[in-house]
Amino acid sequence: MTQQLETSRRIPLNRGRVLEAAVALADKAGLDALSMRRLAEDLGVVPMALYKHVANKDELLDGMVDAVIGEIAPVAADAGWKDAVRLRVLSARQALLRHPWVRHVLETRTNRTPAVLTYTDEVIGMFLAGGFSVDLTHHVMHALGSRMWGFTQELFDDAAAGRGAEAAVPPEAQAAMVQEMAERYPNILQVATAAQHDDGSVVSYGCDDQFEFEFALDLMLDGFERLQRLGWSSTAAKRGGK
Incomplete structure (x- = not known):
């Protein structure tokens, strides 16, 4: 870890590197974990060093979105x-x-x-x-x-059909939830459970997003x-x- 930080410190800090690290941090830990202090730690610099490249967290988020948009592939010029x-x-x-x-x-x-x-x-x-x-x-x-x-x-999600946390809900409770859906919202249940995954497993109802x-x-x-x-x-x- 120490060697990694030392290597990180030797690489000049620039806006692109800050945004790349921020995207990686958000991918790994989520937006809630993203802070200037945490980002600085990942880069092996003091937080104040980041402000030379992004004025604040709002500007950081804008730059992160722009970086991801840059990943969207261009379309061939001759495409309809x-x-x-x-x-x-x-x-x-x-x-x-x-x-x-x-x-x-x-x-x-x-x-x-x-x-x-x-x-x-x-x-x-x-x-x-x-x-x-x-x-x-x-x-x-x-x-x-x-x-x-x-x-x-999406209109239908696992929760709508009384599913979604099968591992945490006992089978008898799952059955009761589905029965309640069948009685109160039969049309929703019928359509929401119409699709099954390829394996046809009873616990694998759901849509291919x-x-x-x-x-x-x-x-x-x-x-x-x-x-x-x-x-x-x-x-x-x-x-x-x-």
Whole structure:
């Protein structure tokens, strides 16, 4: 450990190294564990040394988000708009899966950094380049919402079906929870437990999050394409058109 700290001290500190260490710390221990003092310890420097590169924790979080956005793969220039959007969104999803804390930061931060704005601008540009009107693109972006970043709130989770902590809940209690769901919310239970993992195990009910995400994304992209071909406009829609 001492040798590691000595090696760390010999490497010049810069903003990129600070952000890299902060991302690694958040990945390992979560955002709650992230502090300037803890980060300084990981880097083998005094906390004041960090402030030469980030003014405060807010700026640190902004820089961390920008660093993760930098991991989102660019799309080939010759890709059609639908492939371009799909690949970009799925790449963003993979980046957020590698760094789960980013979702919370994106949902709670009001500051839009240049990297966030650039990513948003690029996604909008894909639709415009595909022949979408500004009007339709505006509504498309509302529809995409957080899905643009590769995440969305799921309707069904383990808790909704009386599952999720099987190891901690005795089998008889699990059965009682499912029975209560069946009596009070039969439709939710039927749909929420419709999918099983490949092994078909009784305790392995649940959805394939990646499949469900791509399923919904493809439905949306197909719908956007249909509206674009129809020459959809919000003005006509408000008048009762399609």
